[in-house]
Amino acid sequence: MALPLLLAPVLAGAFAGGGTRRWFGGRTDDRRAQAQEAKDAAAQAFYELDTAQREMRLSVETIRAVDDSPEARRALASFEDFGRRVDEVSHRYIQAIDAHDLDRDDLDAATAGRAREQLSRARDELDQVRRELERFAEGLGPLLGKAETQLARLAPAVERARQALRNAAEQLDATRGAGLRADDLAARLAALGPELTLLNEGAGRHGVAATLQRADRVTREAEAVRAEAARLPERAVEIDRRLVSLRTRAEALQTRTxxxxxxxxxxxxxxxxxxxxxxxxxxxxxxxxxxxxxxxxxxxxxxxxxxxxxxxxxxxxxxxxxxxxxxxxxxxxxxxxxxxxAVRKDPQAEVERARFAVRDAQRLAMAGRHRPDPRHAAPLDAAAARLERAAAAVEEAGRHPDWWHFLEETRAVREDVARVVAAIREEQAAG
CATH class of the missing domain: 1.10.287 (Helix Hairpins)
Incomplete structure (x- = not known):
């Protein structure tokens, strides 16, 4: 899609002096001068379009290297379309240049007029495509900014990864120097070696996005190895302490058992x-x-x-x-x-404890009301009835009541009441 490399000779012809040209007066000379001006203007338009396209190509290649999003792919496809249009208008411009030798001695006014017309049309087409290309470049601003930010992150990210690997290796050596092997940490650090090789091969081979991700991953993993290696002496001390503590606890529990x-x-x-x-x-x-x-x-x-x-x-x-x-x-x-x-000694205390919970909840349910909400009253009434049945069962059992069932029933009553209280307070908080 590159432009034909004809700009230098075209411009040279466009701006060359008329050292051997013989000029004739009258209308032909005027038409020749106008055609030459049109040729110079077209050459300038061609140069400006070529410059815009080259600058645009740099931006597009920056985006291509970093961004693979659908939006970026659409932008790249649009640039390819522009390339074809640039080729087309450039080809027509070159054809117009080649078709007319304005230095000919026998150039007549009609031919000069046609040359001026074709060259002016070529200039207009070149200017139109350049303006459209410039508008396209403005629309690429966000994508280009994002891509440039990614590229700016690349070198520091790779250097951070290398430094993290060096730090991890140094810390691992220090930990080993303290008599701790840290074999698993050494294996994890060794596994990062191939990743460092890929980083050193560069983004040109593996892509900017993939290299950034790899650098960030290597940094995280190497830092984790370094941190664990630094904590290992403390971890060893902690394990020793827990060994002693748990052994003491096991001995005490053996006695309690x-x-x-x-x-x-x-x-x-x-x-x-x-x-x-x-x-x-x-x-x-x-x-x-x-x-x-x-x-x-x-x-x-x-x-x-x-x-x-x-x-x-x-x-x-x-x-x-x-x-x-x-x-x-x-x-x-x-x-x-x-x-x-405790309950055998004073069962009434357990009853009163549960009864107090029921009554307190009933007062809360009546607060600000003439009659309680049935959603609250029904479970509270059920809890009160359950409590009375539990107390009556103990009375009826005689000398050996099921005290554990009695305790479980009073606990269940308090739990039922607590659920109602929580529901009331939640409704009050909600307004």
């Missing part, structure tokens, strides 16, 4: 079967959890010695989860005994 048996015995002697039946498996569950935690703890200690940091961290998390589960089971037995003894 041995106390679950007496708690269950007390529950069996003082309360109905339904109050403690679900706790029968607690001793075995807790013992199994503590045993498994001890096994994983030994594995975590071995992983720490072998500097398998990720494995050690994961195993310690497993140990903690096992101990939490065992701790909850052991605590559940003791908590059950305390709650049952």
């Amino acid at each position: 041995a106390q679950v048996g007496p708690v269950l015995s007390e529950l069996r002697r003082g309360f109905a079967l339904a109050c403690w039946q679900d706790l029968q498996s607690v001793p075995e569950q807790a013992e199994r959890g503590v045993t498994q935690a001890g096994e994983r703890l030994a594995e975590a200690r071995a992983a720490r010695q072998e500097q398998r940091w990720a494995d050690a961290t994961a195993l310690l998390a497993t140990v903690r989860a096992l101990l939490n589960s065992a701790d909850e089971a052991v605590s559940a037995a003791g908590d059950r005994l305390r709650r049952l003894e």
Whole structure:
């Protein structure tokens, strides 16, 4: 789509002096002068169009190197169309130049007039296409600005990636110097080597957008390696601390597990079967959890010695989860005994606690109303009735009521009431 490289000889012919020309007076001389002026003007228009197209090509190539969006592709296609139009009008201009030798001695007035007309028309076509090309260039402003911004980011982004790799390598060496192997970090850093090679090959081979993305990715990953290498000594200390802490916790929980048996015995002697039946498996569950935690703890200690940091961290998390589960089971037995003894001693206190929650919610439901909203009144009435049934069941059970069921019922009443209160407050907040 390049313009024919005829500009230099054309302009040379256009502006050459008339050293050997013989001029004749009269009308022919006037027409010859007018044709020469038209030729000079056409040559200038041709030069200006060529310059505009060259400048436009630089802008388009900048966009092509960076932007592959649909908008950019449409712009590139439009420029290709302009190229064909430039070729067409340039060809007609050159034909007009070649068709008329204005230095001929025998040039007549009619021929000079035709030359002037054709050259003027060629100039007008060249000017028209140039103006359209300039308007097209103005419309490319946003795309070009974006592309130039991307290009401006390129060199700094690549340099940041290289620096990040150097920093990661230096930090890794320092960490190894402290006696920590960091094999996994070294492997991650080595995997970035091919990426650095691609960066060094440049955007000319791989494209600006792809190179920018690669540089950003290498920077992030190298920085992550550097940061983890810098934290590794602290991480090793933290793993050592957790090993000691979890071992101490496991030993304490082993002692507490041995106390679950007496708690269950007390529950069996003082309360109905339904109050403690679900706790029968607690001793075995807790013992199994503590045993498994001890096994994983030994594995975590071995992983720490072998500097398998990720494995050690994961195993310690497993140990903690096992101990939490065992701790909850052991605590559940003791908590059950305390709650049952407290409600057996003063069941009315539990009833009053739930009853107060119901009444407080009822007052809230009536605030600013002559009668409560049925959406609130119905569940509150149901909660009050449920509470009364639970209290009556305890009275009717005699010496060995199901205190645990009673506690579960009062808890459920409070939860039902809390949901109604939350709904009322949400409606009030909404206006």
